[in-house]
Every structure is written in structure tokens, then in C-alpha cells.
Amino acid sequence: MGRNTRKRRTPLATKAIAASAALALGGGGLIWANFYASAHESNHQSWGGNQTKAATAQVATLSCPDVGQKLTNVPSSARGEVAGELANLDRQITDAYQRLATTRDAQTRDASFVQNSILQPLQDRRKAILDRIRLEITRVGGTAPGDLDTLATCTAQSANQTTAGGQQQGGNGQQNNGQNAGGGQQQNNTGGQQGNGQQQNVGGQAGNGPVAADFVDITKVQPNVQAQPRAQGNASTGTFTTRCGVNANKNHNTDNVIVAPGVTNGAHHTHDYVGNQKINAFSSNQTFLQGGTSCQNRSDLSSYYWPVVRVQDGSQEVDQNQDGGGKEGNVGKILTPSQAQIKYVGSPKSKVVAMPQFLRIITGDAKTTTNGLANANAHWSCTGFENKVQLTTQYPICPQGSQVVRTFAFQSCWDGQNIDSANHRTHVAFADANGNCQNGFKAIPQLTMRLVYNIKPPVLQNGQVKNAYAVDGFPEQLHKPATDHDDFISITKNGLANRIANCVNRGQNCS
Incomplete structure (x- = not known):
């Protein structure tokens, strides 16, 4: 799948997270x-x-704020153009990550390398695309999120933040x-x-x-599967x-x-x-x-x-x-x-x-x-x-x-x-x-x-x-x-x- 959500990080903590699914098993029934x-x-x-x-x-990877999930009210006539720009954002992140992965030696020699050579240029390129997204939305009478500019900044994630x-x-x-x-x-x-x-x-x-x-x-x-609600009359x-x-x-x-x-x-x-x-x-x-x-x-x-x-x-x-x-x-x-x-x-x-x-x-x-x-x-x-x-x-x-x-x-x-x-x-x-x-x-x-x-x-x-x-x-x-x-x-x-x-x-x- 393409882009989904890119959200802020929260402090690390040990927390079990509830989950649920419908599991189709074998050749027959379904277990909820x-x-x-x-x-x-x-x-x-x-x-x-x-x-x-x-x-x-x-630095293990890059974390960029979500843009696509912020755009919940894009007019249908602008969605094609906006989707293309969102794909450009994904391509920029891919390119920046590849640069991150191929410059490990430079990163060890210069503590500011990631910020100056990867993150800042990425932010500048993202800002240009966000401006185009705003233009595409407003051009057809829509309203872009007011905080769109704040989504330009990406951060570097260390290994203890990629969990x-x-x-x-x-x-x-x-x-x-x-x-x-x-x-x-x-x-x-x-x-x-x-x-x-x-x-x-x-x-x-x-x-x-x-x-x-x-x-x-x-x-x-340990077993962790619990039963789902039983079927009722209707x-x-x-x-x-x-x-x-x-x-x-x-x-x-x-x-x-x-x-x-x-x-x-x-x-x-x-x-x-x-x-x-x-x-x-x-x-x-x-x-x-x-x-x-x-x-x-x-x-x-x-x-x-x-x-x-x-x-x-x-x-x-x-x-x-x-x-x-x-x-x-x-x-x-x-x-x-x-x-x-x-x-x-x-x-x-x-x-x-x-x-x-x-x-x-x-x-x-x-x-x-x-x-x-x-x-x-x-x-x-x-x-x-x-x-x-x-x-x-x-x-x-x-x-x-x-x-x-x-x-x-x-x-x-x-x-x-x-x-x-x-x-x-x-x-x-x-x-x-x-x-x-x-x-x-x-x-x-x-x-x-x-x-x-x-x-x-x-x-x-x-x-x-x-x-x-x-x-x-x-x-x-x-x-x-x-x-x-x-x-x-x-x-x-x-x-x-x-x-x-x-x-x-x-x-x-x-x-």
C-alpha cells in the first residue's frame, strides 16, 4: 500500500496493545x-x-509527519493532482533514506551531517510540494489544513526509537x-x-x-486469542x-x-x-x-x-x-x-x-x-x-x-x-x-x-x-x-x- 499515516513519536513504554481480527481457518469455518x-x-x-x-x-531511519491523513476533505476534482504530489513526497523520503543508508561513514565523522545534508534539504523539498498541494486544493474551492507547513520537517530516528x-x-x-x-x-x-x-x-x-x-x-x-461477540438474532x-x-x-x-x-x-x-x-x-x-x-x-x-x-x-x-x-x-x-x-x-x-x-x-x-x-x-x-x-x-x-x-x-x-x-x-x-x-x-x-x-x-x-x-x-x-x-x-x-x-x-x- 502507499502512504498511510506518519504520526509523532511518543516516549517508549512497555504496553501491550489490544488487537482483534477475523481469522479464516482451514477449509471451513471462521474464528472471530x-x-x-x-x-x-x-x-x-x-x-x-x-x-x-x-x-x-x-540513526536508523527517517520519520516524516503524515500528510495524506491530514487531507480528509480534498475536493474530488483535485484528488488526482494531490495524490501525485503525495507520491512525490514518498519518493523524496525514499531518496533521503537511501542517502542516509549510504553515508554511514560521513555520519560518524560529522555529527551535523544528517541534519545539514539529509534532513534540511528534505524539508526544503517537502515544503515546495506542500505549497503545490495547498494550491491544488484552493484552486478548486477547497480549504487546505492550516498547519500544512508544519508537516515539512522530518526527523532522524535512532534504533531505540524504531520499535x-x-x-x-x-x-x-x-x-x-x-x-x-x-x-x-x-x-x-x-x-x-x-x-x-x-x-x-x-x-x-x-x-x-x-x-x-x-x-x-x-x-x-503465551496464548493471546480471545472470543469475539456471539451472533445475535439479526x-x-x-x-x-x-x-x-x-x-x-x-x-x-x-x-x-x-x-x-x-x-x-x-x-x-x-x-x-x-x-x-x-x-x-x-x-x-x-x-x-x-x-x-x-x-x-x-x-x-x-x-x-x-x-x-x-x-x-x-x-x-x-x-x-x-x-x-x-x-x-x-x-x-x-x-x-x-x-x-x-x-x-x-x-x-x-x-x-x-x-x-x-x-x-x-x-x-x-x-x-x-x-x-x-x-x-x-x-x-x-x-x-x-x-x-x-x-x-x-x-x-x-x-x-x-x-x-x-x-x-x-x-x-x-x-x-x-x-x-x-x-x-x-x-x-x-x-x-x-x-x-x-x-x-x-x-x-x-x-x-x-x-x-x-x-x-x-x-x-x-x-x-x-x-x-x-x-x-x-x-x-x-x-x-x-x-x-x-x-x-x-x-x-x-x-x-x-x-x-x-x-x-x-x-x-x-x-
Whole structure:
């Protein structure tokens, strides 16, 4: 996914963060679960061969204020231009991070290097784009936020401030049935320098993560899954399963048409695509229906896409020297899921209405490393453990014979009017703790996804991890597990959207 939120940092503290998700399990039912991730993480690492070692850098990454999430009232006629400028901001951050990562020696010799040579130029360039955003909004009669200029300044984050996504920020957060959809504990990592005064990279095959602290043996994590509210009298208890494959044909690109339409490499990382086969930055409502589909149900042309998972074992992928791939720190062998289960489920409190054509939903936050967990919705587990343990801020190391599982439960309440919003969030929401949609929103079939991977378990030893795996992401996000996210565009024909809603409302299990 493209930009989401970039929020201020808060002081480090150890705090478990409530999380909840709908977990589609096996070939059958659905488990609704509240859970608290309880795994401990500490220390950041540096890359050596196929091992991620315990080493830290005084400056690990960059943190820039959110701009996209501030822009909640952009007139529709200006959204295209504004989205392009927001993509320019992402590109600037990527470029600045790459300069940060390639000037470690200069940083050790000059304490002001990061501020003078990276942060100040970045601030000046951001200011110019913010001025253009203000102009685009006011040109069509809109009102830009009054504090837009204050969003130009970025800061450097040290290793003890990048907490594997475990920082809790202000706000209500991205919620699923009323709980913050994050997990894990805040960290107490150590920054500084190592070895002859030289600053080290922050781990990973490309020097931008993951680190040993990002992994945990799932058998050592206490069960943290709790039951969700029971279905009541008017509940919609059915399910609709659509089978769209695992992207075995390797339909990949580094675009994101939802957040960066018309911008090549707008995601700065690689996505798997199933469903619609012609989704890229230049697709539109006018072309979606021409894309064909990988789904067995030929009326399902919806686009389901998510960042790929890679194994950092020292191997090089075909995109090693390409934008969104190795040039931006996304390295290692791309893994194809062994299973990709896509299921729509109902509401425990009410009937659902059909999803509107071309509805866009993004779940999770690709930038939690610098934003905190307010919008996190990442869930990692292992087969055999899904109804016991779910993790947000760590990747699981699964026991022999068990597979890695990523699950997503999308927002299930819709404002009844808009297929998208300026910040790609406010037109949809999660139900509250009792399963009700609030603020006049309508319940829609909840999209749930379960991705399963055959991954040789990484080995943790003496603060090192060998053969790490990680989700693709923006380079400055350090491949933290909490940055996992999922994207969806509802595209159907022949009345499929109504059939999904009717099936769910009747309590049937359809496919």
C-alpha cells in the first residue's frame, strides 16, 4: 500500500496493545478473535552473509509527519493532482533514506551531517510540494489544513526509537470490533555505535531489516486469542468463498492504483495480485472490467493485492536492480503462497448490504515503523496456532511441520455513499466492540484473507537470525512485521455483489 499515516513519536513504554481480527481457518469455518500479542523484542541487527546480527546505528531511519491523513476533505476534482504530489513526497523520503543508508561513514565523522545534508534539504523539498498541494486544493474551492507547513520537517530516528512497530500513538486507531488492531510490546532497544566508532546498518540483506528482534519462537508465546461477540438474532451468519489462486503466474508490480494513480512504482515495493489481472497505476474504473480474472468465478474481477514475502538467504531476485525491488531494499527470493483463501463473512449484529462497485479498501498501515500502531492490522501466526497466538510486531518462527500464516480482516462498515475517501480510510470503518457499525455506517460483507507460506524456520542464535524472511515495504520502514497491509477493489459483474450479500444474509456457505 502507499502512504498511510506518519504520526509523532511518543516516549517508549512497555504496553501491550489490544488487537482483534477475523481469522479464516482451514477449509471451513471462521474464528472471530480478540488477542493480545505478548512477545518481547529487543535490539536491532546488521547484515552479514545470510545472518542478521545484533548491531545498531545511531540513526536508523527517517520519520516524516503524515500528510495524506491530514487531507480528509480534498475536493474530488483535485484528488488526482494531490495524490501525485503525495507520491512525490514518498519518493523524496525514499531518496533521503537511501542517502542516509549510504553515508554511514560521513555520519560518524560529522555529527551535523544528517541534519545539514539529509534532513534540511528534505524539508526544503517537502515544503515546495506542500505549497503545490495547498494550491491544488484552493484552486478548486477547497480549504487546505492550516498547519500544512508544519508537516515539512522530518526527523532522524535512532534504533531505540524504531520499535518493530510497537509504538502506540494517539488516536482511536484502526479498529476491528472496537479494539486497536495492533499487538506486541513496546521496545527498549539500544542505539549508538559499534566497532571502531563506525555506524552499522540496521540489519537485513540490504541493510534495512529485518533484525533478530523481529522474530519469536511461537511455541514460547503465551496464548493471546480471545472470543469475539456471539451472533445475535439479526446476524448475517453466512460465508462466501472466492477461489482466485496464489499468484502462481507471478503477476507482480510496484504500483498502487488506490493511493498513487498514474504513478509508476508508487508503492516502492512489490505486490502479489490475484483476481483482476490488469491492475496497475494506470488502471481506472473505465478499464477494471476489461482486466480478466484469476478467480474461478468469472464474475469476480475484484483486485486482491498484498506485499510479497521474501526469504533473505543471500539470493537475488529478478528485480534485484529495479525500482521497488533491490534498488529500494526489497531483496531475497519472492515466495508464492501455498494457499490464498479469500472469504466474505457477515455481521454478528445485522444483515449486510452489497458492496458498491469499485469500492476501495486498504487495511493495515505500511508505515507503522515511523507511525506507530494506530492503523496497524497485521496478523502473523503458524498453522496449528492460529486460534491460540496472533502476532503484530514480530514474525513467528514456526515449529517443524507448521507453516507461516498471514491473516487480514478488512473494515466491514461503509458510509453508504463513497467508494473511496481522500485519505483512503474515512469512507469505511471497523465495527465497534459489540459488532455494531457506528455513525450511520452500513454493514457490508467483511473481506477476510488467509495467506499460507512454506518457509524454512529462521534460526535465532546469539542475537543473530539466519535466513530471515520479511514482508516487502517502503525502504525506511525496515521490513517490520507490523507494516503488513492488504488492498482491495471490489469489481463484479452479473449481480455477484448482491449474491454475496444475499448468501451471507441467509446464513449459507457459498462459493
